[in-house]
Every structure is written in structure tokens, then in C-alpha cells.
Amino acid sequence: MINIKGVLFVAGAILGSISTCAAQDATKGEQVFKQCMTCHRIGPDAKNMVGPVLTGVIGRQSGTTPGFAYSPINKAAGEAGLVWTEDLIFEYLPDPNAFLKKFLTDKGKADQATGSTKMAFKLANEQQRKDVIAYLKTFSDKK
Ligand code: HEC
Numbered sequence: 001m002i003n004i005k006g007v008l009f010v011a012g013a014i015l016g017s018i019s020t021c022a023a024q025d026a027t028k029g030e031q032v033f034k035q036c037m038t039c040h041r042i043g044p045d046a047k048n049m050v051g052p053v054l055t056g057v058i059g060r061q062s063g064t065t066p067g068f069a070y071s072p073i074n075k076a077a078g079e080a081g082l083v084w085t086e087d088l089i090f091e092y093l094p095d096p097n098a099f100l101k102k103f104l105t106d107k108g109k110a111d112q113a114t115g116s117t118k119m120a121f122k123l124a125n126e127q128q129r130k131d132v133i134a135y136l137k138t139f140s141d142k143k
Pocket residue numbers: 032033035036037038039040050051052054057061062063064065069070071072073074084089093116117118119120121123132
């Protein structure tokens with residue numbers, strides 16, 4: 001017996017992932033990343049600045065770039081299990097502070113969801129978020 005709901009779900013998931021792939025453009029993302037470069041560097045020789053180095057950020061626990069003094073809320077989210085994926089960075093960029101607070105609250109750590117992240121930048125535009133993540137991905141082993 002074929003479960004029609006299951007088939008539709010799988011078809012939807014496949015179409016969804018195809019459209020995500022096609023819609024990401026690392027070259028355009030490099031242009032978007034110029035806005036991030038006020039605070040971040042990426043690449044083999046990158047150094048921490050106002051923000052942490054973003055080389056290898058996809059697949060890394062939040063708040064763990066060596067030598068960077070993170071805000072307590074960013075570190076706490078990592079200790080509560082936040083490991084950056086493409087999807088999570090996509091959700092994070094429009095409102096980093098709200099994202100971290102929600103993450104900690106959902107993990108039952110509302111007591112640590114206080115203060116503010118030092119990431120004072122918001123990127124709302126959906127296409128720009130997709131493209132900049134494609135660019136970040138070119139500097140990460142994890143895809
Ligand atoms: C005005 C400075 C500034 C700009 C511009 C900025 N960031 Fe940040 N970002 C920070 C700081 C500071 C942190 C560390 C946050 C903390 O400690 O709370 C951070 C943290 C992050 C983190 C979490 C890193 C980790 O190791 O947990 C990611 C991902 C990130 N930024 C991505 C971006 C991207 C992508 C852009 C451009 C679209 C960008 N940021 C623009 C300052 C900035």
C-alpha cells in the first residue's frame with residue numbers, strides 16, 4: 001500500500017531542496033559579505049575583529065571561534081547545543097538577538113536568555129541571506 005501523504009512529503013522535500021540549491025549563489029554572496037566585513041573576516045588567514053572569524057562557521061558550535069570574546073548569550077546558546085547549519089544561520093541573520101533568545105528558551109534555558117548579542121547587524125533580505133550562506137559554505141568543510 002502506498003501512503004500518499006508520505007509520497008507527497010518526500011516529493012515536497014526533494015523539490016524544496018532542489019529550489020534551495022538553485023537559488024543560492026556564492027558569487028553574489030561574496031558581494032553581500034562586504035556588509036559583514038565591517039566586523040568579520042573569512043578565509044585561511046582571517047583574524048578576529050569586531051566579530052569572530054567566520055571560516056568554518058558552518059558545522060561549528062556557536063561561540064567557539066578561538067580567541068574571540070563572545071557575549072554570554074552567544075556562548076550559552078552553543079553550550080545548550082547550537083551548532084551552526086545553513087538553515088540556522090538563515091534563521092539567525094534577520095534578528096540574531098531574538099534567535100538566540102528563542103533557541104535558549106526552547107532548550108529550557110530561559111534564565112540564560114538575557115542580555116544582548118554583540119552581533120548588532122540584521123540581514124532581512126531572503127535572497128541575500130541565501131547567497132551569503134552559499135559564500136560562507138565555500139569556507140566550511142561541512143556542507
Ligand atoms: C557591526 C558588526 C557586525 C556585522 C556587520 C556583522 N556581524 Fe556577525 N557578529 C558580530 C559580532 C560582534 C558577533 C559575536 C556576537 C556575540 O558575541 O554575541 C557576531 C557573530 C556572528 C555569528 C555567530 C558566530 C559564532 O561563532 O557563533 C555569525 C554566524 C555571524 N556573525 C554572521 C554574520 C554575517 C553572515 C554577517 C553579514 C551578513 C554579519 N555577521 C555581520 C558582528 C557583526
